[in-house]
Amino acid sequence: MPDALLIQLIVNGIVIGALYGVVGMAFVLIYKASRVVNFAQGEFLLVGAWVCWWLVAKWQLPFVLGFPMTLAFMVAFGLLLQVVLLRPLIGEPIISVIMVTIGLSIVIDAAMKWMFGVTAQPFPQVFAVPSIAFLGLRIQTVYVMSLGVCLVIMAGFAWFFKFSRYGLAMRATAFDQQVAQSLGISVRSVFAASWAISAVVSAVAGVVVGIVNGVSSALSSFGIKVFPAVILGGLDSVFGAVLGGVAIGLLENLMHYVDSRWLHWGNLYHVAPFYVLVGILMLRPYGFFGTRDIERV
Numbered sequence: 001m002p003d004a005l006l007i008q009l010i011v012n013g014i015v016i017g018a019l020y021g022v023v024g025m026a027f028v029l030i031y032k033a034s035r036v037v038n039f040a041q042g043e044f045l046l047v048g049a050w051v052c053w054w055l056v057a058k059w060q061l062p063f064v065l066g067f068p069m070t071l072a073f074m075v076a077f078g079l080l081l082q083v084v085l086l087r088p089l090i091g092e093p094i095i096s097v098i099m100v101t102i103g104l105s106i107v108i109d110a111a112m113k114w115m116f117g118v119t120a121q122p123f124p125q126v127f128a129v130p131s132i133a134f135l136g137l138r139i140q141t142v143y144v145m146s147l148g149v150c151l152v153i154m155a156g157f158a159w160f161f162k163f164s165r166y167g168l169a170m171r172a173t174a175f176d177q178q179v180a181q182s183l184g185i186s187v188r189s190v191f192a193a194s195w196a197i198s199a200v201v202s203a204v205a206g207v208v209v210g211i212v213n214g215v216s217s218a219l220s221s222f223g224i225k226v227f228p229a230v231i232l233g234g235l236d237s238v239f240g241a242v243l244g245g246v247a248i249g250l251l252e253n254l255m256h257y258v259d260s261r262w263l264h265w266g267n268l269y270h271v272a273p274f275y276v277l278v279g280i281l282m283l284r285p286y287g288f289f290g291t292r293d294i295e296r297v
Contacts (some may be wrong), residue, residue: 008137009253015143017249018150023205023226024233024241025157026198032161032174032236033194036097040105041202042223047108048074048203049210049219050116056124063126067207071200078199082192090188105220113217120216146208153201157238170194174236228273231280234290244287248273 023041030038038044051073055066085104089097127141160167172180173190181187202223209219229248233240252269259268286292 004136006257007135009257010250011134011137011139012143013250013253014246015139015147015249016252017229017246018147018242019205019208019245020226020229020249021242021245022150022153022201023222024230024245025153025238026201027226027230028236028238028241029157029170029194029198029201032238033170033190034097035094035174036101037235038198039098039101040108040223041198041226042220043105043108043112044074044078044199044202045206045209045222046112046215046217046220047077047206048199049206049215050112052203052207053121053123053210053215054116056126057121070203070207074199074203075196078196079192081199082195086191086195087188090191105223109217109220116215118217120214120218122214123211126211140212142208142211146205149204149208153204154238154242161238166190166193225273228277228280230287231277231285232287234287236291237287237289240287240289243289248276251276 023045026044027038027041030036048070052063052066052070055061055069056063059066061069081104085100086097089100127145129141131138131140132144133139161171169180169185170190170193172183172185173187177187180190205222206219209222213219225248226245229244230241231244232247233242233244251272255268255272259265280287
């Protein structure tokens, strides 16, 4: 029944789009604090998913215990990366930091393959009820959980940047690091916090996707798929990352419907977001909600 398929794809698009929005916020968080695009963001998902799988599948820990332990590990992981690899680069050209994140993504990917192999590993059953009925549709329980977690994270980010002392310090650091330092803000602490929070948020998305599709190195490609969402919304806008993520999630699934019904090209689901990426970069490179930099010469 095509209409039922269309509704199912729209629901899937909203749920996946919310996950894109969460990972997009992790991109935005690091960019707002340090003006660096982290090309290893997809590998952060991969590390979080593998750690949670290892605790739950190998150590037989309950998911409600293994999941918080994974998030605690990711805090330490993000802090360690920032202190050991990225802190020495403060003040260096941005391109140097970006190249380090690219190298980091390659190293993490190789390390995960070496430690866990290249075969996808399924998560043990996490929920007693694998799917629930909603308006005649079957929706996986993990999707419902992920949507709830995404909404909590989004609300938390909005509050953090608008009302918390540390969030305001991050915004000040992103605006001008020297002025922020003159006001007593520790730029090093801000950078470390942004990487730690980014790693935790990415791990949440990695665990959710891992539960649905199994954990493998292919999961790191999720980070690349989020780029169109971040560029669409604006690289320095949390709100834009959320809307961009939902828009790209819906676009993917609607293009999948169009392709399966009429075009039969077989790849629109994967390439449509990147057509959007190219169009946005040509027409509005700062996105719909990003800050438009104006330079007068």
